[in-house]
Amino acid sequence: MVKPKEDEFLLEREPRFEDSFCSIQAIPQIPKLHLKETKKLVSYARRFNDEVVRPLALKTDLKTFQDPDYLPWDIVEKANQWGFYTMFIPKLFGGQGWSLPAHAYVIEELSSACVGIANVIFVHYLGFVTILASWNLPLINKICREVAAGQRTGNPCLLTLAITEPGAGTDVEEVELVDRGKVTCYAEKVKGGYVVNGTKIFISMGHVSTWHALIAYADLKKPSENTVMLAVKTGMKGFSFGKHENKMGQRACCASELVFQDCFVPDEYVLGDSRYFPNSQIRATGDLVNQIIHYVVEVTRASVGAFGTGVARGAYERALKFASETEVEGKLLINHEWTQIMLAEMYKNVIAGRLTYNEANYSNSLRGGIFHFLQIKPLYYYLKFIPQPIIDMFFVPFYKLKITNWLIRQIFVEGQSMEAQKRCSGWSSIAKFFGTDMGMKNSQMALEMMGQAGLRHENGAEKILRDSKLLQIYEGTNQLNRLNLFNCLIARGVPQARVFDE
Amino acid sequence: MLTTTKQELKSFEDLARSFAAKELAANREEHDRYPFGPFFDDVLARAYEVGLLGATLPEDCGGIGQGISALCVILEHISAVDASLGGIIFTNAFAQEILLTAGGKELLAGVMDKAADAPSALIAFPAFANPSETGVSLEAAKANHVHRLSGGIDYVVLGGLAGHALVPARIKGQKNYSFFLVDLVHQGVAKSRPIFSLGLHACPAVDLTLAGVEAKLIGKEGEGAQYFNQAADRMHAAVAAIACGIMKGSFQEALDYSRQRFQGGREIINWSGLRMILGQMAVQVKIAEMVVSEAALAVENQEPQWNLCSRAAALHLSELACKLTTDGIQCLGGNGYMKDYGQEKRFRDAKHVQAFLGLAPMRKLSVIRDMLS
Numbered sequence: 001m002v003k004p005k006e007d008e009f010l011l012e013r014e015p016r017f018e019d020s021f022c023s024i025q026a027i028p029q030i031p032k033l034h035l036k037e038t039k040k041l042v043s044y045a046r047r048f049n050d051e052v053v054r055p056l057a058l059k060t061d062l063k064t065f066q067d068p069d070y071l072p073w074d075i076v077e078k079a080n081q082w083g084f085y086t087m088f089i090p091k092l093f094g095g096q097g098w099s100l101p102a103h104a105y106v107i108e109e110l111s112s113a114c115v116g117i118a119n120v121i122f123v124h125y126l127g128f129v130t131i132l133a134s135w136n137l138p139l140i141n142k143i144c145r146e147v148a149a150g151q152r153t154g155n156p157c158l159l160t161l162a163i164t165e166p167g168a169g170t171d172v173e174e175v176e177l178v179d180r181g182k183v184t185c186y187a188e189k190v191k192g193g194y195v196v197n198g199t200k201i202f203i204s205m206g207h208v209s210t211w212h213a214l215i216a217y218a219d220l221k222k223p224s225e226n227t228v229m230l231a232v233k234t235g236m237k238g239f240s241f242g243k244h245e246n247k248m249g250q251r252a253c254c255a256s257e258l259v260f261q262d263c264f265v266p267d268e269y270v271l272g273d274s275r276y277f278p279n280s281q282i283r284a285t286g287d288l289v290n291q292i293i294h295y296v297v298e299v300t301r302a303s304v305g306a307f308g309t310g311v312a313r314g315a316y317e318r319a320l321k322f323a324s325e326t327e328v329e330g331k332l333l334i335n336h337e338w339t340q341i342m343l344a345e346m347y348k349n350v351i352a353g354r355l356t357y358n359e360a361n362y363s364n365s366l367r368g369g370i371f372h373f374l375q376i377k378p379l380y381y382y383l384k385f386i387p388q389p390i391i392d393m394f395f396v397p398f399y400k401l402k403i404t405n406w407l408i409r410q411i412f413v414e415g416q417s418m419e420a421q422k423r424c425s426g427w428s429s430i431a432k433f434f435g436t437d438m439g440m441k442n443s444q445m446a447l448e449m450m451g452q453a454g455l456r457h458e459n460g461a462e463k464i465l466r467d468s469k470l471l472q473i474y475e476g477t478n479q480l481n482r483l484n485l486f487n488c489l490i491a492r493g494v495p496q497a498r499v500f501d502e
Numbered sequence: 503m504l505t506t507t508k509q510e511l512k513s514f515e516d517l518a519r520s521f522a523a524k525e526l527a528a529n530r531e532e533h534d535r536y537p538f539g540p541f542f543d544d545v546l547a548r549a550y551e552v553g554l555l556g557a558t559l560p561e562d563c564g565g566i567g568q569g570i571s572a573l574c575v576i577l578e579h580i581s582a583v584d585a586s587l588g589g590i591i592f593t594n595a596f597a598q599e600i601l602l603t604a605g606g607k608e609l610l611a612g613v614m615d616k617a618a619d620a621p622s623a624l625i626a627f628p629a630f631a632n633p634s635e636t637g638v639s640l641e642a643a644k645a646n647h648v649h650r651l652s653g654g655i656d657y658v659v660l661g662g663l664a665g666h667a668l669v670p671a672r673i674k675g676q677k678n679y680s681f682f683l684v685d686l687v688h689q690g691v692a693k694s695r696p697i698f699s700l701g702l703h704a705c706p707a708v709d710l711t712l713a714g715v716e717a718k719l720i721g722k723e724g725e726g727a728q729y730f731n732q733a734a735d736r737m738h739a740a741v742a743a744i745a746c747g748i749m750k751g752s753f754q755e756a757l758d759y760s761r762q763r764f765q766g767g768r769e770i771i772n773w774s775g776l777r778m779i780l781g782q783m784a785v786q787v788k789i790a791e792m793v794v795s796e797a798a799l800a801v802e803n804q805e806p807q808w809n810l811c812s813r814a815a816a817l818h819l820s821e822l823a824c825k826l827t828t829d830g831i832q833c834l835g836g837n838g839y840m841k842d843y844g845q846e847k848r849f850r851d852a853k854h855v856q857a858f859l860g861l862a863p864m865r866k867l868s869v870i871r872d873m874l875s
Contacts, residue, residue: 180767452630462700
């Protein structure tokens with residue numbers, strides 16, 4: 001056998017063991033209760049699909065064509081009643097505190113029935129993770145408590161991320177591109193807060209959300225080092241909604257335009273201003289902004305992979321049902337050998353998509369990943385079994401202390417190595433573009449198998465195809481995600497490689 | 503491509519291109535809203551006036567008597583802008599083709615002669631199903647030399663607009679199906695609402711229910727499958743032309759957009775990743791043009807295995823169009839997914855067109871069946 005030192009050296013070689021085998025490293029560290037929680041949530045999601053999603057999916061899609069002004073208030077209300085908006089918010093912030101990595105399985109379940117409605121629920125967590133990645137505990141706590149109150153009172157309080165601009169989509173997702181991009185959302189520091197001017201577009205669920213994690217810039221010429229994250233509440237003076245887009249699919253989930261005209265945001269709602277970030281031992285200012293973006297996309301891109309896997313599954317399930325019920329040339333389609341091979345291929349696409357988003361989740365559960373902290377066993381079980389009032393009494397008062405802020409930064413900012421950031425971000429990109437490509441593949445295959453029947457709206461397959469395409473575009477186009485994978489996990493082994501620099 | 507080989511088709515190219523630019527381009531999104539917006543009656547009327555609905559119809563039936571090449575040229579240029587009108591032209595031409603194949607020229611001339619406007623000159627047809635694959639649900643009963651049809655038939659394209667429909671039905675006691683021409687204003691014809699579908703919104707279909715509706719037998723009893731296959735052999739080239747047109751439209755919009763949109767401080771066309779996608783699209787479009795041209799000429803010249811050329815062209819280009827239009831959206835990013843641009847419609851239309859004339863996998867299998875027979 002090899003000697004220990006040599007052993008280490010060999011495992012450090014590409015493909016690095018640590019980056020390539022995430023699940024085998026993460027599973028022994030994960031609390032056993034996580035499995036039980038996941039099973040409960042999957043069955044809960046299946047019940048929600050039966051009682052809410054499936055009866056509404058096609059009806060809602062049709063409604064959006066008949067009434068272009070439709071906004072999904074009815075679905076939001078249902079999801080709020082079922083507790084989906086607080087489900088994955090940690091108890092530390094007043095949520096239900098279900099195991100965070102389990103969210104991806106729920107996404108797959110809901111997306112297999114309707115990815116539009118799945119987005120009505122889970123876009124909220126894009127907003128949540130963005131707010132979380134600011135590590136501004138008092139503000140995170142304030143906003144999340146409003147979400148929890150929204151569930152109790154029946155007045156849903158949803159969160160969004162507002163980042164895309166009319167002239168900049170890909171650019172705002174990459175610090176290396178943003179300085180060359182056409183960003184226009186300007187946040188000027190004034191006494192007591194910021195004044196924001198600009199427009200954000202394609203903001204999923206904007207019109208029906210309460211809090212918006214807005215990414216603006218204090219200097220439009222050098223946005224990478226002048227990024228300002230603000231929490232903007234619907235109804236604030238100078239903030240209004242423009243149109244919502246007429247999309248091909250995922251029509252249950254509106255894509256909104258957010259308009260800021262001399263919108264004053266007080267200091268208490270500042271999630272973070274990169275100019276005032278404490279110095280870091282391992283990151284420059286631009287890299288700290290990049291870390292925040294990557295903390296968000298490490299979760300959300302893998303989640304989009306789960307959306308894609310769900311879509312692939314939905315398409316497969318429609319095709320299977322059709323093949324089992326339809327005769328072609330006098331015998332059931334399912335008894336044609338080519339159909340069986342096609343269905344097996346579709347099944348494989350679902351499994352492969354699921355494995356990929358799972359691996360990305362496990363990467364996030366390893367040290368340096370965003371799930372890791374809350375999965376440390378003593379903390380996990382403490383939060384699981386200690387009643388909420390005690391948590392509120394013994395944790396919340398400390399959120400405002402400087403020492404707490406310092407500690408959190410040590411854990412999440414300084415505590416995340418560049419290697420861990422790249423592992424998590426790289427895996428999340430793989431899950432995103434692979435899962436969504438599988439979604440597109442299966443929805444195309446389902447329609448090929450169904451022919452004329454697949455074209456009809458009432459049969460659901462054509463909606464899956466329309467819905468599926470968006471997944472290859474948002475959370476960074478699949479092209480950008482391939483480049484991010486290259487940047488994170490391939491380029492490091494090739495010193496002469498340059499990304500976004502041709 | 504076709505017009506390079508056959509110069510005489512240039513006039514059809516000019517006609518289709520100018521018609522598409524004038525009548526279709528500006529209101530593409532509005533036309534696509536059907537059935538939740540008005541149908542483009544005016545466009546259809548003008549297409550009828552200029553002869554686009556009768557390209558392959560013999561002159562003595564009131565058409566312009568051209569071959570499949572002219573039809574392909576027209577379909578390609580129309581579909582580059584809005585494939586819905588391409589779908590109407592195709593469906594009508596396919597129904598006419600079956601009538602002609604079955605020796606129903608006089609009947610066809612009679613229908614055209616009586617047609618007062620564009621809708622009454624159209625013949626609806628279930629253009630997305632091969633009756634031999636999916637079975638025939640209409641039944642024909644014969645009494646006093648008159649056939650009466652009863653039962654339901656799904657997804658009859660243009661059934662909500664056209665004056666007549668050509669439908670397959672099984673005569674009581676017979677194994678094979680026959681084609682019948684039905685007057686759609688007959689009292690016993692019940693039409694569903696337009697079926698909301700994936701693509702080709704302005705080329706709508708309805709489900710029909712017939713209750714003892716008098717119908718004219720087309721050709722011989724029990725010969726429906728032969729007529730369908732013969733017509734399909736020729737008309738698959740037209741499907742290829744629609745797919746090619748959609749591809750050209752998608753590529754052009756992607757190219758135009760990528761020269762205007764900036765990312766990372768430069769036009770996106772100047773990033774080699776995007777340029778590679780455009781390069782692939784350009785290659786696919788050129789191949790599509792060649793394939794349509796060769797297939798149409800093979801059909802027209804009755805070259806050896808012309809029917810396989812025609813079917814292969816449709817199968818290949820339908821698949822290629824689905825792939826290319828996916829990239830077509832991707833080049834525009836989020837904008838490509840919105841109805842303000844043409845790419846999302848082309849993506850839907852391409853997949854819709856792939857379903858013409860029956861299940862694509864079954865049509866692939868039939869290529870081998872034909873080769874072996």
